[in-house]
Amino acid sequence: MPNPTIKTRFAPSPTGYLHLGNVRTALFNALLARRHGGTFLLRSEDTDTTRSGYEYFEALLEDLEWLGLDWDEGPGREQAGHGPYHQSERGDIYAHYYALLEEKGLVYPCFATEQELKMIRKAQLAAGQPPRYPGTYRDISDEERERLLAEGRKPTLRFRVPEGREIVFDDLVQGEKRFRTDEIGDFIIRRADGTPSFFFTNALDDALMGVTHVLRGEDHLTNTPRQLLLLEAMGLEAPTYGHTALIVGDDGAPLSKRNGSASIRELREQGFMPNAVNNHLARLGHHYEDEGSYKPLAALAEGFAVDRLGRAPARHDAEHLRHWQKEAVLASDTARLEEWMGERVAHLVPADRRERFVEVIRENSVFPADAEAWAEILFVGETPFSEAAVEEIRGVSPEFFHALLEGLEEDAGFRELGAALKDATGLKGRKLFMPLRAALTGRTDGPQLGDVLDLVDAECARARVQQARRLNTAEDA
Ligand code: GLU
Numbered sequence: 001m002p003n004p005t006i007k008t009r010f011a012p013s014p015t016g017y018l019h020l021g022n023v024r025t026a027l028f029n030a031l032l033a034r035r036h037g038g039t040f041l042l043r044s045e046d047t048d049t050t051r052s053g054y055e056y057f058e059a060l061l062e063d064l065e066w067l068g069l070d071w072d073e074g075p076g077r078e079q080a081g082h083g084p085y086h087q088s089e090r091g092d093i094y095a096h097y098y099a100l101l102e103e104k105g106l107v108y109p110c111f112a113t114e115q116e117l118k119m120i121r122k123a124q125l126a127a128g129q130p131p132r133y134p135g136t137y138r139d140i141s142d143e144e145r146e147r148l149l150a151e152g153r154k155p156t157l158r159f160r161v162p163e164g165r166e167i168v169f170d171d172l173v174q175g176e177k178r179f180r181t182d183e184i185g186d187f188i189i190r191r192a193d194g195t196p197s198f199f200f201t202n203a204l205d206d207a208l209m210g211v212t213h214v215l216r217g218e219d220h221l222t223n224t225p226r227q228l229l230l231l232e233a234m235g236l237e238a239p240t241y242g243h244t245a246l247i248v249g250d251d252g253a254p255l256s257k258r259n260g261s262a263s264i265r266e267l268r269e270q271g272f273m274p275n276a277v278n279n280h281l282a283r284l285g286h287h288y289e290d291e292g293s294y295k296p297l298a299a300l301a302e303g304f305a306v307d308r309l310g311r312a313p314a315r316h317d318a319e320h321l322r323h324w325q326k327e328a329v330l331a332s333d334t335a336r337l338e339e340w341m342g343e344r345v346a347h348l349v350p351a352d353r354r355e356r357f358v359e360v361i362r363e364n365s366v367f368p369a370d371a372e373a374w375a376e377i378l379f380v381g382e383t384p385f386s387e388a389a390v391e392e393i394r395g396v397s398p399e400f401f402h403a404l405l406e407g408l409e410e411d412a413g414f415r416e417l418g419a420a421l422k423d424a425t426g427l428k429g430r431k432l433f434m435p436l437r438a439a440l441t442g443r444t445d446g447p448q449l450g451d452v453l454d455l456v457d458a459e460c461a462r463a464r465v466q467q468a469r470r471l472n473t474a475e476d477a
Contacts, residue, residue, distance in 0.1 A: 006038030009211045010064075010071070011202065013045040014056035017263040018063045020316060021217075021247050021255050024281040028215045028244065028309075030069045031282065034301035041209060042074030044086045047196055057086075063264040067274045068297050073209075082209045087201050094196045097204055097234055098157065098189070106233045107189065109155030110137040111148045132185035133158070157190035159199075159230060167225040172215070172242025173309045179225035187226055203227035207236035215306075218243045242306055245285050248313045255316050271367035272321070273340070276328035280321040285314035294327035326366055334358050341371040348375040353455060360451040377441050378456045381463040385471060389438035393468050396435045399424045401469040404439060408461055414450040439468035 008029035012022060033040035042064070046053045057075075064070065071077060074085045084090060101107040112120075112133075121131040138160065148155070165181040189200040202223075206214060221243045231238045249259025267277055279294055287310070288295070288303045295303065329337065337358050338346070345368070349357045357375070365371040377383050385393070403424035407417040421436065422428050438444055440452055440461055453461075 001036070003036040004038055005212065006033060006036040007041060007073075007210050007212045008033045008038065008215065009041040009043055009206065009209070010069075011043045011045050011205075012060060013048065014053040014060055015048075016056060017265055018060050019263045020261050020277075020281065023063070023067065023069075023264055023277070024247065024284055025216055025244070026064060026069055027067070027278060027281050028286065028304075029213075030071075031301045031304035032213060032215060032306065033072070034298070035304045038212075039072045040069075041082075041211060042071035042085065043205060043209065044075065044088075045198070045202065047087045047198075047201055059265070063268075066268060067264065067278060069278075087196075087205065090201070090205070093208065094190075094201065094204070097200075101159070101189075101233060104233065106160050107157050108138060108160060108186075109145065109149075110158045110186075110188070111153050111155045112136055130183070132183070133187070135186055138186060154192040156188045156192050158186040159189050159226075159233070161186050161226075161229060167228055169224065169228060169241065171221075171224075172213070172240060172306045173244055174218075174221070174242075174311060177221070177224070179222075181225070181229070184226060184229075189230070199223060199226050200230060203230050203238070204234065204236070206239050207231055207234070211239045213242070214239045215242045215244055215309075218246055242309065244309055245311055245313050247284055247316050249316055250318075252313075252315075260316055260318055271340070271369065272325055273328040273332065275331075276321065276325040279324040279327065283320075284316060285310050294324065294331055296331070322366060329362055329365055332362070337362055340368060341365070341375075342368045344372045345375045348372075348379045350379075350457075357455055360447045360455060364445075364447055374446070377443070377446075378452070379460055381460055382467050383442040383464065385438070385442040385468070386444065388444040389442050390471055392435045392438040392444060393472050395431075396427065396472065397425060398469070398472060400427070400435060401439065401465060401472060404436070404465050405462065405469075408458065408465065411458070414453050417453070439465050442467075 010026040010029050012018070012026075018026075030040045032038075044057050046057065061075070073079045073082065078085075098107070110133075116136070117133070120134060120136070124131045124134075137155075137158075161181050161184050163182060167179045167181060169177055171177050187199060188197050190196055205211075224241050224243070228238050247255040249255045249261070251259050253259055255261045264277070268274075275297055278297055278300055282288075282295075282300045282304070283291070286304065287308050290303075329340075332340070334355055338354060341358065341361075345357075346354070357378070358371075361371050361374045364374060400421060403420050404417070407420045412420065417436075418432065421432055425432070427435075433449060434444060437446065437449055437452070440449075440456060442464065446452065
């Protein structure tokens, strides 16, 4: 159902390049918004980062645009009353809400030092209890507080978690979730150096920016009860959350560089197509009714549904990504593909044959390097022969090459050439066509032979067949 009031968001902390793991979160949120004709918002959670964070953010914008996951609202696309979209620029807004919580008596300064907290944790662990802030500075007297402040101690600000309650929410992916507040220690919403904490800024900004749905990784699930409490305390409306299963690598461990993750930049440099990445990721932890078919981005959105998000860890398999890459190449239009094949192909393939080349070679290309290899095979004189090709070439008699060269001289078409070779050697079927393919291309795989003959540069073909003839009679490979 269209529902333009739906607003989702991607809220990365720009501490590195976008990679398969975090871009899936962006994709799911973008697809959910587009599915309903809603809004996809982008926010930079950069309270904790330095200048280099800014560079990562610029890179991230570029990567999202490359993937076609443009944001409807966010940096450069302001909506009155919602910006700024960099948390580092929202200090005044945060100050306002800290003051509100202070006024309501729902937060308090905590003077616990790192050392003190460490000791508490140690004692709790030793007693077999989960480590949790025990409320040491929750109820100190006003005098005590004044005294510590006068000493120049810099407190953090903690949220007073209400006692004896149960927080219940319906997770879009995981169903009903329940958390007891007695198991949640009072948590920090402003650090001693004055910077705001994730719980606070993330929840507050979602509410102030009108976000209605948040899809994010399961690792954030236990943050949600805290964020719901905070929003309730500030009198703000909470979004609906959905926590998606994490992506794991081929070894079952969380996806990382070590077990198969790659940055979007690396994938782009390798020649992956953006919508291959999208098709792959849209099926990691989410499935489509017609699972097998490649989809343009709009169709990925059309078929997206939160009730098709899975709870089991999603396994990233590089072979699957490669499969979608092949599909994306097959689905691309000629002009786009020509550009993708790159300058070397443009240089080697004569302009009048380029379009035909692109059409024929797309089936045999997963990456631009494959297209380059075919451009060399079809338009550059000699080429290395594969072992299998040499074997085919050694399996026929010298008459084969004689007839083949003659046929090429006469500019024979595929049928004529086949017939001439059959007459000269008595070979037919695979026994005839494999050596022919090997002699013309140096390989035993590739496009239809008719297409090869159509495309191949005549001089190049003759040089190749001469090369094959020499291999045919040579003692050693
Ligand atoms: N900045 C957080 C992160 O990158 C956002 C988490 C969320 O989606 O709520 O993990």
